[in-house]
Amino acid sequence: MEKLTHRVRGRITEDNWRALKSAASRKGKSRDRLINAALSCYFSFERDDMRDARIILRLDILTRHLHRVHRDTHVLTEMQALLSHYFFTFAPQYGDKDQEVRAAQGVSLLNEYIDELGERMKGGPKSIKKILDKTITVPEEEFFTSEELENFAALSPKDIGDNFG
Structure with missing residues (x-):
């Protein structure tokens, strides 16, 4: 597991807060790790590749x-x-x-x-x-x-x- 070293403060909606609390209550999960995983997913190229695939499909x-x-x-x-x-x-x-x-x-x-x-x-x-x-x-x-x-x-x-x- 990666070491989490930097702290970030931000505001999220009530629905996201409840979902985060619920997911973090499971064994082996924490809010920090869930937020880090969400940010990693957001910044990954896989999201761009999926978008590009949809654009290519429409262009075809x-x-x-x-x-x-x-x-x-x-x-x-x-x-x-x-x-x-x-x-x-x-x-x-x-x-x-x-x-x-x-x-x-x-x-x-x-x-x-x-x-x-x-x-x-x-x-x-x-x-x-x-x-x-x-x-x-x-x-x-x-x-x-x-x-x-x-x-x-x-x-x-x-x-x-x-x-x-």
Whole structure:
């Protein structure tokens, strides 16, 4: 056991005082040793490591979410570009008297648009196939290690909330 040599005076709440008195009444415990142990725990790097683990977990979740948002943005951008291309280039111009022909042609153009979008997303650098492969086949470094999972499992929601309030 370490020798306790320095005296510290301070004030604590009534609840902490009762808990300290109760814990110190057990065999082999003293107020001094309990306070010293609490201060040692407070100043240890383990507390910082646990906080950092929680931050890394949240950053990992945010990064994965951002990756999906980035992928979806690419798909929407390609869709908008193709729609604009069809609208300004391929949409035929009809007079008001040709409403039925216009409606039938609109359905046909929509089907062409959907087919072309599928081909473009499948064949280009931002293809849907590559996007899905990245979503399903995740590189090994994006997974948690067994050690990280054990550290996360040891955390309680109370621990997470205490350091981010």
